[in-house]
Amino acid sequence: MLPLYAWAIAGVYLPSHAPGLSVVTLWAYGAATALLLVASVLVHEFAHAIVARTEGLVVEDITLHFFGGLARMSGEPPTPRSEFRIAVVGPGASFALGVLFLLLDSVFVYGTTLVAEGRVLRHLGIVNLVLATFNLLPGYPLDGGHVLRAFLWRKTGDPLRAMRTARGAGRSIAIALVAVGAYVFLFTDRMTGLWAFSFGVVLLLILGLSDNAWAHGAQAIARVMRRPAVTLEPSTTVHALVHDVLPDHRQTEFLVAAGGRLLGFVSLDALRAVDRDLWKETTVGSFMHPVDETIFVGQLDTVANALAQARSNGIGQVAVIDRDGLIVGSADRSSLERRDR
Numbered sequence: 001m002l003p004l005y006a007w008a009i010a011g012v013y014l015p016s017h018a019p020g021l022s023v024v025t026l027w028a029y030g031a032a033t034a035l036l037l038v039a040s041v042l043v044h045e046f047a048h049a050i051v052a053r054t055e056g057l058v059v060e061d062i063t064l065h066f067f068g069g070l071a072r073m074s075g076e077p078p079t080p081r082s083e084f085r086i087a088v089v090g091p092g093a094s095f096a097l098g099v100l101f102l103l104l105d106s107v108f109v110y111g112t113t114l115v116a117e118g119r120v121l122r123h124l125g126i127v128n129l130v131l132a133t134f135n136l137l138p139g140y141p142l143d144g145g146h147v148l149r150a151f152l153w154r155k156t157g158d159p160l161r162a163m164r165t166a167r168g169a170g171r172s173i174a175i176a177l178v179a180v181g182a183y184v185f186l187f188t189d190r191m192t193g194l195w196a197f198s199f200g201v202v203l204l205l206i207l208g209l210s211d212n213a214w215a216h217g218a219q220a221i222a223r224v225m226r227r228p229a230v231t232l233e234p235s236t237t238v239h240a241l242v243h244d245v246l247p248d249h250r251q252t253e254f255l256v257a258a259g260g261r262l263l264g265f266v267s268l269d270a271l272r273a274v275d276r277d278l279w280k281e282t283t284v285g286s287f288m289h290p291v292d293e294t295i296f297v298g299q300l301d302t303v304a305n306a307l308a309q310a311r312s313n314g315i316g317q318v319a320v321i322d323r324d325g326l327i328v329g330s331a332d333r334s335s336l337e338r339r340d341r
């Protein structure tokens with residue numbers, strides 16, 4: 001992408017807008033513009049990543065591709081508000097950069113003899129504004145698609161249906177880009193047409209490739225969990241656990257709950273220290289880790305989310321709770337992995 005872009009600036013754009021430059025100067029500006037463009041895209045993605053972190057998500061990596069970038073996160077935004085914040089800050093950063101480049105040109109360069117520098121700055125300004133605008137088109141996987149999803153999620157309370165709508169909107173936008181791009185390519189402007197056409201194709205590919213994974217991972221956990229949940233009362237003795245529970249449930253960690261409320265979890269490892277003679281009077285409650293947010297998910301949460309949590313929370317399972325905080329089910333890692341495939 002870098003050499004191609006440097007060539008577009010050095011071989012096409014500058015010769016027609018700022019004629020009379022030497023070959024060396026042209027390519028130096030070409031290279032500098034290309035690097036500044038990549039830096040602009042990085043700023044956009046870093047903005048997403050930084051806000052995602054403050055919202056508690058883990059950012060796994062950032063990929064730059066021909067049409068921009070992608071910050072990959074594990075897990076889903078916890079609320080519509082956090083999804084909105086993470087999505088909108090990227091175009092916001094691009095918009096700010098665009099204004100900055102245009103201001104640099106109009107305040108320091110415009111009207112001076114630095115014609116090429118001014119052209120480069122103005123070009124970068126416009127590209128950043130275009131980047132901000134395009135990313136706000138309301139369809140997944142564009143940032144605007146996340147904004148749309150956040151809005152629908154907030155309105156209906158259903159993150160899965162909101163995602164389905166945002167993906168549908170993304171598909172319509174991609175098809176429109178392909179059609180309009182082809183038309184523009186044939187009848188008006190080749191470069192713009194080709195760009196819109198291939199952007200549409202890339203969006204369709206991203207949607208197509210993620211369709212299956214989404215359809216599986218996007219099932220609400222409530223549809224695949226075990227109910228009632230597998231839990232222990234805090235008053236359960238070690239003796240009862242070993243003789244009555246373990247034969248049916250071969251797991252090394254157990255969720256602890258009373259009256260439908262999740263209290264924490266207990267692991268067999270911790271109980272191993274208890275002397276056999278004391279099994280009948282020792283309760284699991286006295287060896288329990290108190291509840292924290294890694295061991296439960298909401299019933300509208302996705303299978304993919306629950307699986308990510310079960311994999312990383314150290315107990316290989318999650319409790320599923322309803323809106324009132326009462327346990328309605330549980331799911332362990334291996335059954336979620338079967339569902340996620």
Ligand SMILES: [Zn+2]
Nearest residue numbers: 090091135143
């Ligand atoms: Zn973005």
